[in-house]
Amino acid sequence: GAVVSQHPSWVICKSGTSVKIECRSLDFQATTMFWYRQFPKQSLMLMATSNEGSKATYEQGVEKDKFLINHASLTLSTLTVTSAHPEDSSFYICSASTAERGTTEQFFGPGTRLTVL
């Protein structure tokens, strides 16, 4: 149990276009979802936290208007990278947690590799 999927697993886009990444909890209701970014040979950096039906809370230095997060249901969150540029190329990972388990454990998706040309 506690499986999180992401789609697509990889995407290549042209500079200036927007890209949407989906994150789904497949067998549980995700009270909270998180989005991370990971550059090569670096650790995961938290970008934002979102609760279903609420606006996302962004970490310092993360542009809200560039990285649009929607958490419309208890099983789906989306991250849209708007007007993508080559410096946005990275590995984007989502995770989800649920109040059902009574702990703060996060379940991670497999990640989405974004390459902006």
Added chain:
Amino acid sequence: DAKTTQPPSMDCAEGRAANLPCNHSTISGNEYVYWYRQIHSQGPQYIIHGLKNNETNEMASLIITEDRKSSTLILPHATLRDTAVYYCINSGTYKYIFGTGTRLKVLA
């Protein structure tokens, strides 16, 4: 900033126990210690977590010191597939701050 510190890298012979230390000297009373690992180009995989007591599951054992300022993850019989970056996180809320982790290399 991350609240945990770990050695950047370790090697372990295949079949031997891998002991990965983590320092979390500023941990507060309601914070759990979580361990995850990340194999190249994949999302982190949950290993184990604990609050005060030592824990064991099918993957690993977690030893937490009595003062809770440090912990050790033990992989009892490391295999080549255990080669990964291991992250120790302490969190009392839903927010995780990842440190740099330990890159474990299991040698044949």
